[in-house]
Amino acid sequence: MSYLDRPVPQKGPPWGHNSLGASVHNALAGWWRLPLARRTPEAAGALLTQGWINEGYASDAQSATYRDWARQLVERYVAGLDPADEPVGVERTVATRTDVIAVSGRIDRLDARSSADDSGTELVVVDYKTGRHVLSVDDARSSLALALYALAAARVLRRDCRRVELHHLPTGQVLAWEHTPESLQRHLRRAEQVATECADADERMRGPLPADAYDEVFPPRPGPGCGWCDFLRHCQEGQAAAVPRRPWDGLAELLQAGPHRCPRERGARSLRGSGAFSRGLRRPRTTRLNSTAPPASLHSRKPHAGDSKASQRWPPDHDHVNYASYRYMKFS
Numbered sequence: 001m002s003y004l005d006r007p008v009p010q011k012g013p014p015w016g017h018n019s020l021g022a023s024v025h026n027a028l029a030g031w032w033r034l035p036l037a038r039r040t041p042e043a044a045g046a047l048l049t050q051g052w053i054n055e056g057y058a059s060d061a062q063s064a065t066y067r068d069w070a071r072q073l074v075e076r077y078v079a080g081l082d083p084a085d086e087p088v089g090v091e092r093t094v095a096t097r098t099d100v101i102a103v104s105g106r107i108d109r110l111d112a113r114s115s116a117d118d119s120g121t122e123l124v125v126v127d128y129k130t131g132r133h134v135l136s137v138d139d140a141r142s143s144l145a146l147a148l149y150a151l152a153a154a155r156v157l158r159r160d161c162r163r164v165e166l167h168h169l170p171t172g173q174v175l176a177w178e179h180t181p182e183s184l185q186r187h188l189r190r191a192e193q194v195a196t197e198c199a200d201a202d203e204r205m206r207g208p209l210p211a212d213a214y215d216e217v218f219p220p221r222p223g224p225g226c227g228w229c230d231f232l233r234h235c236q237e238g239q240a241a242a243v244p245r246r247p248w249d250g251l252a253e254l255l256q257a258g259p260h261r262c263p264r265e266r267g268a269r270s271l272r273g274s275g276a277f278s279r280g281l282r283r284p285r286t287t288r289l290n291s292t293a294p295p296a297s298l299h300s301r302k303p304h305a306g307d308s309k310a311s312q313r314w315p316p317d318h319d320h321v322n323y324a325s326y327r328y329m330k331f332s
């Protein structure tokens with residue numbers, strides 16, 4: 001529905017959890033753009049407050065609660081940073097291409113750090129996470145988006161880039177993974193495979209296929225997670241399978257598990273979670289930053305009585321990889 005249906009069906013209202021994530025990302029990016037002398041935790045908090053996106057909340061009071069919590073997040077996070085440790089890029093756009101696909105995306109932060117063998121510096125991809133979904137090293141290792149970021153950054157800046165990190169602000173954890181050239185290539189092949197499948201489906205859909213047969217190409221895959229789908233109002237199968245979620249429901253379920261995907265929603269198969277990573281790689285490091293646990297009251301919502309385990313899943317963080325066409329894959 002996002003990429004193939006034209007005109008694009010109208011989405012549902014904005015989600016509060018997306019507003020929160022965007023507000024935090026914007027504040028952290030703005031902080032690095034300040035002159036060095038002004039890069040204080042208080043300045044980060046002020047940026048968060050000034051740029052707070054007040055959409056998708058149940059009330060002004062709820063929005064204010066989350067704004068104050070998010071302000072604490074960014075203040076405590078930047079208190080653990082060296083303001084003089086200038087990143088190579090902040091919200092830096094990078095791109096690369098193969099014979100099959102062209103990809104481009106925007107990296108939250110790109111660091112230059114001493115390489116493991118002290119032979120120089122190498123680039124490190126840093127991705128901020130604000131959901132209360134607890135992450136693991138597998139999230140960094142299996143992330144197609146992070147691998148593509150690393151490949152594209154290396155190509156654009158002509159420097160090694162194998163380390164990817166998820167910085168989870170609510171828990172203060174850094175989930176890191178050191179890719180090898182082989183594991184990066186495996187991710188790239190995976191992206192090409194998905195793009196090829198999309199191309200095939202796209203061509204079938206744009207061919208002589210009648211509109212009422214579109215679902216043969218991208219069949220709906222309804223489930224409890226449909227309650228989080230932006231296109232639920234247009235999808236009978238999803239409406240039959242799930243209870244619609246309120247825009248602020250995700251704020252209270254941030255500790256739940258990953259996103260639901262279906263071919264109809266995305267216009268193609270999910271790019272996440274294939275588990276297509278190598279075995280026998282170096283043991284990844286997990287680092288804890290300063291703890292920024294949110295107030296207990298923000299964790300207090302109980303699941304609806306009728307919720308199944310699957311229906312309690314945390315809705316998608318913004319999905320990093322999407323595609324405007326099979327030839328041009330964007331990730332941001």
Ligand code: SF4
Binds near residue numbers: 223
């Ligand atoms: S099946 Fe569910 S996820 Fe797919 S389009 Fe319908 S409501 Fe959305």
